[in-house]
Amino acid sequence: MVYLTRKAEFSASHYYHNPEFTPDENVRIFGKCNNPNGHGHNYTLEVTVKGAVDPKSGFVVDLKQLKDIMNREVLDALDHRFLNKEVPEFLALVPTTENIAIAIWQRLVPKLNSAQLHRVRVYETPDLFVDFYGEA
Amino acid sequence: MKAHLTRRYMFSASHRLHSDEMSEDQNRIVYGKCNNPYGHGHNYMVEITVSGPVDGTTGMVCNLVDLDGFVHQHVIDRYDHQNLNLVQEFHENVPTTENLCIAIYEIVERGFGKTHLEKVRIEETMMNSFEYSGEGR
Numbered sequence: 001m002v003y004l005t006r007k008a009e010f011s012a013s014h015y016y017h018n019p020e021f022t023p024d025e026n027v028r029i030f031g032k033c034n035n036p037n038g039h040g041h042n043y044t045l046e047v048t049v050k051g052a053v054d055p056k057s058g059f060v061v062d063l064k065q066l067k068d069i070m071n072r073e074v075l076d077a078l079d080h081r082f083l084n085k086e087v088p089e090f091l092a093l094v095p096t097t098e099n100i101a102i103a104i105w106q107r108l109v110p111k112l113n114s115a116q117l118h119r120v121r122v123y124e125t126p127d128l129f130v131d132f133y134g135e136a
Numbered sequence: 137m138k139a140h141l142t143r144r145y146m147f148s149a150s151h152r153l154h155s156d157e158m159s160e161d162q163n164r165i166v167y168g169k170c171n172n173p174y175g176h177g178h179n180y181m182v183e184i185t186v187s188g189p190v191d192g193t194t195g196m197v198c199n200l201v202d203l204d205g206f207v208h209q210h211v212i213d214r215y216d217h218q219n220l221n222l223v224q225e226f227h228e229n230v231p232t233t234e235n236l237c238i239a240i241y242e243i244v245e246r247g248f249g250k251t252h253l254e255k256v257r258i259e260e261t262m263m264n265s266f267e268y269s270g271e272g273r
Contacts (some may be wrong), residue, residue, distance in 0.1 A: 018193055029194060031201060094195030098139045102190065127144035128200070131185075135138040 004060045005048040005116060007069050010079035013040040014095040017084075044123040045074065045080055049115035061115035064130070071123045073107045101132040116132065140254055141197045142185040145207055147216035150177035151231040154221075175219060180236070182211065183257040184244060198251040206248045211240055233260040237268035245270065 015038045016030035026034045034041070047070060051060045081087055083095040101122045109117055109126040123129040152175040153167040163171050170176070184207060188197050215223065220231035225239045241256040259265040 008244050016195070018195075020193055029199065096190075096195035098141065098190045098197055099195045101139060102137050130197070131140040131142070132137070133140075 001050055002053050002060045003048055003050045004063075004066075004115070005046050005065050006070065008045045008047075008067075008075055009042060010045065010075050011040060011042050011065070012078050012081050012083050013038040014083040014090070015039065016094050016096065018094055038084070043078075044129075045070070046119075046121040046123075047104075047108065047117070048119040048121070049112065050118040051115040061112075063120065065114070066112075069111045073111055074104050076109050077107070097122050097128065097130040098132075101130045105132050105134055125135065137190050138187060139190050139197050140185055140187045143200065145182045145184070145212055146179060147182070147212050148177060148179050149215050149218050149220050150175045151220040151226075152176070153230055153232060155230050156228075175221070178260050180215075180233075181259040182207075182240060183255075184240075185254040185257070186251045187254040207219070207244070210238070210247055211241050214243075215253045216270060228244050233258050233264070233266045234268075237266045241268045241270060262264050 015035055016033040017026055017036065018029075021029065047066070049061050049066065053060055077087055078100075083100070085089045085091075087095070087103075089095075089106075090099070093099055093103075101120045104122065105117065105120045108120070117134065120132045121129055153170040154163050155166075155175075158166065173213055184203070185200050186203065204223065215236075220226050220236070223231075226235070229235050229239075237256050237258050240258070241253065244256065245253050253269055253270070255269045257265060257267045
């Protein structure tokens with residue numbers, strides 16, 4: 001079993017707000033992330049797949065194929081978007097880094113057929129990242 | 137859905153690696169220039185990884201304000217710009233980065249009750265790092 005990680009970057013804006021909370025609760029829980037006009041980050045995405053090395057190609061996965069899937073399924077949808085308003089998952093879900101990692105996992109899993117998805121890591125800033133391994 | 141959240145923190149501190157259980161010569165052989173009696177310092181980078189279910193209403197594993205507040209008060213303020221050998225847990229324990237990992241793990245595990253502590257990872261320099269997940273406790 002070999003693990004392969006591919007990185008990508010996307011920039012997006014978001015804000016944290018849950019309509020089930022009162023305005024006071026939203027401010028208390030989410031702090032400055034609750035600003036309804038949004039704010040942005042340069043996100044770094046790391047997608048790790050695992051599998052046996054194909055004896056003919058020497059690959060775990062065709063990198064070009066993985067890159068195309070990441071571009072099509074993730075970057076085209078998230079890059080330079082206001083996540084709360086333009087990405088379907090976040091119309092009714094707070095776009096925290098946790099939920100972004102889970103959403104990216106769910107976008108990728110059905111599209112990856114040759115390799116098995118192992119981990120999605122999303123850096124919101126260099127000092128904060130979330131790992132999702134598909135655990136329930 | 138269970139996710140892992142990692143937050144990075146920095147602090148700067150000095151230390152000297154020296155064990156009273158070894159002779160002066162043995163200390164010099166084992167610790168090399170880290171045994172310099174006047175000590176030396178590092179910029180430490182600490183990664184704290186917590187894990188748990190993503191809360192359905194907040195979208196969070198744990199509120200970063202709570203984690204930052206705890207770590208700053210109980211870890212960073214304790215070690216930043218200090219001589220580690222003079223901090224209580226290193227009076228009888230060599231302040232290697234291994235032992236520092238364990239000490240920080242114990243502080244967070246004991247005091248931060250809001251979510252499960254998964255791992256403490258420390259980079260002493262860009263060239264070395266250490267991890268402790270509570271194994272063998």
